[in-house]
Amino acid sequence: MSQGTVIAAVDGSVESQAAAQWGAREALLRGLPLHLVHVWQDWSPGFTHAPLTGADTAPGDTTITRHWAEHVPHDVAERVREGHPGVHVSVEQVFGRPVEVLLDAAKKAEVLVLGSRGLGALGGILAGSVSLSVIAHAERPVVVVRAGERAEDEKQPGDGPIGRARYLDVVLGLDLTRPCDELxxxxxxxxxxxxxxxxxVHGWDVPIVFGHDPEAVDPGHGVAMGLREASVLTDVLRPWRGKFPEVDVKEQCVVGGAADHLVDASKDASLLVVGRRVRRSAIGPRIGPVTHAVLHRAAAPVAVVQHL
Incomplete structure (x- = not known):
C-alpha cells in the first residue's frame, strides 16, 4: 500500500461508517484508493461483550466476538462500494492495540479518517481516547468526521442536483506567528x-494596555494593528495563490480567540483545517487548545495537520 491512499478506521459504529463514507468521497476527489482498517482485540479470558450484537460470551470463548469482528470491515466495504462504485476499496483487519495500529497505518496514508460522536449530550466529545491519542501522535493529516455527516451537508443548498452542487468553503485556521507550509x-x-x-481565518488579540501611552489607548491604534495583521496574512498567502490560481481565497482577520471564530465558520464549511504543533509536555504530546476546541465543537469534518 503506497502513501497515496485514503485510510479510514472502521469498527462497526455509526461514527466509523460516516468516516468510511467520507473517506470514499475524499478518495474520489483525489483519485486515490480507499483502505479500510479494522483493529480487533481479543479480550479473553475475561468476560466479553460483542459490540452491536448484544451477545455475551463466556470467559475464554470469543467465537461470537471473532465472528462479528471478521464481518465488520467487509460489511462496511460493501456499503461503500454500493454508494461509490468508482472507488477502489481494500480491507484489512489487524490484531493489536488500536492506537498503535492506527498510528502505523497513518504513516502510509495521504490522510487518515476517524469517526467522532460530534455534538452530544455531554457538549461534544470525540469517540473515546483512541481518537485523541491518534490525533496527538499521528505524523500525517487526520480527519475527524462526526456521526451523521452526509455528502449533501458539504454542498451549497439549493444549487442543483447534489452530485453537481458546489462545495461549501474550506476553512483554514492560521496562526501567523508560525505559518506552516504543510498546513x-x-x-x-x-x-x-x-x-x-x-x-x-486568523485570530489576533489587542495587547493589554498598561500605563497611559497615548498611542496605545488611541482607538486608531487598534485599527492600525488590524491592518498590519491583514497585510501579513496577505503576504503569507501570496505564494500559495500563485501555486493554486484556481482557488478563490477569502482572507479573514478577526479579533479574539480563534477557536470560537472557527467553530462559527464551520457551520457553513465543507471542511475545517487546523494545525497541531509538534511539542512535548510532561504529560506527553498535546493537540493545542484551539484544535482541541474545534474537534469538540465544529459542525464540519475537521482535518488536523501536524507541523513544527
Whole structure:
C-alpha cells in the first residue's frame, strides 16, 4: 500500500461508517484508493461483550466476538462500494492495540479518517481516547468526521442536483506567528479538489494596555494593528495563490480567540483545517487548545495537520 491512499478506521459504529463514507468521497476527489482498517482485540479470558450484537460470551470463548469482528470491515466495504462504485476499496483487519495500529497505518496514508460522536449530550466529545491519542501522535493529516455527516451537508443548498452542487468553503485556521507550509498546502489542495473557495481565518488579540501611552489607548491604534495583521496574512498567502490560481481565497482577520471564530465558520464549511504543533509536555504530546476546541465543537469534518 503506497502513501497515496485514503485510510479510514472502521469498527462497526455509526461514527466509523460516516468516516468510511467520507473517506470514499475524499478518495474520489483525489483519485486515490480507499483502505479500510479494522483493529480487533481479543479480550479473553475475561468476560466479553460483542459490540452491536448484544451477545455475551463466556470467559475464554470469543467465537461470537471473532465472528462479528471478521464481518465488520467487509460489511462496511460493501456499503461503500454500493454508494461509490468508482472507488477502489481494500480491507484489512489487524490484531493489536488500536492506537498503535492506527498510528502505523497513518504513516502510509495521504490522510487518515476517524469517526467522532460530534455534538452530544455531554457538549461534544470525540469517540473515546483512541481518537485523541491518534490525533496527538499521528505524523500525517487526520480527519475527524462526526456521526451523521452526509455528502449533501458539504454542498451549497439549493444549487442543483447534489452530485453537481458546489462545495461549501474550506476553512483554514492560521496562526501567523508560525505559518506552516504543510498546513497551508493541505488546505489549498483540499479546496482545489473540491472546486471550493478557501476561507483563511486568523485570530489576533489587542495587547493589554498598561500605563497611559497615548498611542496605545488611541482607538486608531487598534485599527492600525488590524491592518498590519491583514497585510501579513496577505503576504503569507501570496505564494500559495500563485501555486493554486484556481482557488478563490477569502482572507479573514478577526479579533479574539480563534477557536470560537472557527467553530462559527464551520457551520457553513465543507471542511475545517487546523494545525497541531509538534511539542512535548510532561504529560506527553498535546493537540493545542484551539484544535482541541474545534474537534469538540465544529459542525464540519475537521482535518488536523501536524507541523513544527
Amino acid at each position: 497551508i498546502e493541505f488546505a489549498f489542495s483540499a479546496a482545489a479538489a473540491r472546486g471550493a473557495a478557501l476561507r483563511v
